[in-house]
Amino acid sequence: MKPILTITNLHKHFGGVKAINDFSVTLEKGKIYGLIGPNGAGKTTIFNTITGIYDPTMGNIALNGESIVGKAPYEISNLGIARTFQNIRLFGNLSVLDNVIIACHVDAKYGLFEAMTKFGRFKKNEEDIKEKCLKLLQFVGLEEMRDDIAGALPYGHQRKLEIARALATNPDLLLLDEPAAGMNEKESEELVRFIQNIHENFDLTILLIEHHMDFVMSLCDEIAVLNFGSTIFMGSPAEVKSNPAVIEAYLGGEDDA
Amino acid sequence: MSGYVEGVIILVCINVIAVLGVSILTGFTRLFSFGNAGFMAIGAYASAILTTKYGAPFPVALVVGPIIAAIAALGLGKLTLKLKGDYFLITTLGFGESIRLLFLFAEPITGGARGLSGIPPKTTLFIAIGITVLAFLGAWNFLRSKYGRNLMAIREQEIAAEAVGIDTAKFKEYSFMISAAYAGMAGALLAHYYMFISPIMFNLPKSAELTITVVIGGLGSLSGSVLATILLTVLPEVFRSAAEYRMLLYGLAVVVIIVLKPSGLMGYREFSLRPIFKLYERIFKKNDPTQTKGDGK
Numbered sequence: 001m002k003p004i005l006t007i008t009n010l011h012k013h014f015g016g017v018k019a020i021n022d023f024s025v026t027l028e029k030g031k032i033y034g035l036i037g038p039n040g041a042g043k044t045t046i047f048n049t050i051t052g053i054y055d056p057t058m059g060n061i062a063l064n065g066e067s068i069v070g071k072a073p074y075e076i077s078n079l080g081i082a083r084t085f086q087n088i089r090l091f092g093n094l095s096v097l098d099n100v101i102i103a104c105h106v107d108a109k110y111g112l113f114e115a116m117t118k119f120g121r122f123k124k125n126e127e128d129i130k131e132k133c134l135k136l137l138q139f140v141g142l143e144e145m146r147d148d149i150a151g152a153l154p155y156g157h158q159r160k161l162e163i164a165r166a167l168a169t170n171p172d173l174l175l176l177d178e179p180a181a182g183m184n185e186k187e188s189e190e191l192v193r194f195i196q197n198i199h200e201n202f203d204l205t206i207l208l209i210e211h212h213m214d215f216v217m218s219l220c221d222e223i224a225v226l227n228f229g230s231t232i233f234m235g236s237p238a239e240v241k242s243n244p245a246v247i248e249a250y251l252g253g254e255d256d257a
Numbered sequence: 258m259s260g261y262v263e264g265v266i267i268l269v270c271i272n273v274i275a276v277l278g279v280s281i282l283t284g285f286t287r288l289f290s291f292g293n294a295g296f297m298a299i300g301a302y303a304s305a306i307l308t309t310k311y312g313a314p315f316p317v318a319l320v321v322g323p324i325i326a327a328i329a330a331l332g333l334g335k336l337t338l339k340l341k342g343d344y345f346l347i348t349t350l351g352f353g354e355s356i357r358l359l360f361l362f363a364e365p366i367t368g369g370a371r372g373l374s375g376i377p378p379k380t381t382l383f384i385a386i387g388i389t390v391l392a393f394l395g396a397w398n399f400l401r402s403k404y405g406r407n408l409m410a411i412r413e414q415e416i417a418a419e420a421v422g423i424d425t426a427k428f429k430e431y432s433f434m435i436s437a438a439y440a441g442m443a444g445a446l447l448a449h450y451y452m453f454i455s456p457i458m459f460n461l462p463k464s465a466e467l468t469i470t471v472v473i474g475g476l477g478s479l480s481g482s483v484l485a486t487i488l489l490t491v492l493p494e495v496f497r498s499a500a501e502y503r504m505l506l507y508g509l510a511v512v513v514i515i516v517l518k519p520s521g522l523m524g525y526r527e528f529s530l531r532p533i534f535k536l537y538e539r540i541f542k543k544n545d546p547t548q549t550k551g552d553g554k
């Protein structure tokens with residue numbers, strides 16, 4: 001299998017804080033990866049560095065063999081990396097449908113004049129986009145809430161909408177930052193099936209951050225355990241569970257946030 | 258129609274066009290500008306110089322004025338749009354005043370403080386209304402296309418907008434240029450309505466007035482902007498004696514609105530007749546005994 005994302009010797013320092021300290025990983029196409037580690041281990045910072053919000057202090061990130069370091073977040077999105085945020089970032093005052101439609105801007109090929117006059121490709125493009133988005137909303141089970149204001153949705157639905165919005169950009173690699181946060185046992189079991197479903201239907205590689213151990217164990221092919229910005233172990237769920245270093249650093253006394 | 262009423266309507270139209278531009282910029286992109294009177298000045302002087310000194314046809318001046326204003330916005334935006342919100346606002350303020358002073362000092366071309374006179378009276382009621390309708394429809398459609406949606410995404414959540422692949426810097430630039438083009442169009446029409454322009458007409462209070470109108474109408478409502486412009490242009494005309502207190506009234510109106518209803522007259526909604534029908538229905542139903550008896554459950 002070809003690697004889709006290769007991170008080598010990544011560092012990200014904030015002043016004296018070494019949020020990422022020599023992190024390396026290779027993600028193979030089509031697999032589901034987990035990134036776990038205690039609070040403040042640097043997990044979100046890794047996502048922010050992959051997606052171009054931060055430039056790395058050192059090291060390289062390559063997508064399909066080409067470095068994406070220094071590119072703007074929007075460029076990285078257009079290269080096929082989509083994400084959700086730990087503290088949900090929806091377009092709060094806009095409708096559920098518009099949240100997804102916005103993410104389809106690349107599918108709208110019309111120009112400024114066509115937009116202002118509704119001539120040319122405008123109508124066809126807009127119809128196609130709407131159809132695509134309604135399908136997506138149906139897929140994630142939000143089609144009945146299409147006209148609701150996104151910011152007013154219940155928490156769990158907001159998380160699903162963020163995932164739908166990420167899928168609307170046609171990604172190859174999906175980064176999920178704590179998708180099960182705030183969910184109970186039953187909801188997070190449901191979310192496992194939900195993500196498996198997405199994985200099968202959209203031909204994706206997924207990298208997800210999560211604190212719920214059962215969730216990560218039942219979903220991921222491989223798990224990287226992070227502590228103080230460095231990988232302390234990488235392996236299958238079974239290997240992670242039985243590794244003494246991991247148990248000491250993380251699985252031991254640590255409680256979920 | 259009396260010349261006076263006609264004049265008020267033309268003024269409303271001109272102000273509506275300038276305010277529509279600010280509405281796109283501030284209401285839909287959440288970028289605050291206190292320099293749009295500067296873009297009006299550019300449109301006014303560019304078009305007036307073209308028609309007065311070079312004998313250019315009015316339609317040409319109406320196209321060139323807004324284009325030059327948009328090019329100025331492109332330049333200014335490249336320098337300042339990367340700045341954080343309040344710094345951007347300060348630079349637009351500085352820009353507006355610089356433009357005014359530039360026209361003041363470039364006396365050989367602009368007539369300086371004495372102004373530029375002898376501009377042909379080309380802005381008729383028909384032209385003013387026609388262009389306003391087109392400007393409104395253009396803005397309306399624009400906001401309901403990927404362009405408007407991308408701007409609203411920037412307004413709502415800039416980091417998420419980037420994360421779904423929107424080049425936020427480019428679209429802020431578009432928003433700024435369009436607002437400048439609308440201001441330039443308003444300026445060109447103004448020059449050819451008054452037949453006279455001077456730098457003082459495009460001062461900081463004029464810029465502030467445009468932004469305040471948008472805030473009063475509701476950030477994020479195009480029809481709210483139009484409604485507020487009509488109110489704020491017509492009221493001072495009706496209460497002539499109060500006209501000199503206009504800025505005071507604007508200021509008070511903003512304070513009252515921010516305190517009572519921060520989202521402005523219209524909030525994010527657009528004006529529609531539906532609520533009026535609903536109100537009518539409610540009153541009608543209340544007076545209709547068969548209706549109230551009927552719904553026992």
Ligand SMILES: Nc1ncnc2c1ncn2[C@@H]1O[C@H](COP(=O)(O)OP(=O)(O)OP(=O)(O)O)[C@@H](O)[C@H]1O
Nearest residue numbers: 014017019037038039040041042043044045046086
């Ligand atoms: N923009 C920033 N400026 C300064 N320090 C930062 C910044 N972002 C993150 N950090 C620091 O980097 C470290 C790693 O933070 P990060 O958010 O990546 O942790 P995390 O593993 O996602 O934790 P959690 O499980 O709580 O989400 C923390 O010490 C944090 O305070």
Ligand SMILES: [Mg+2]
Nearest residue numbers: 043044045086
């Ligand atoms: Mg985090």
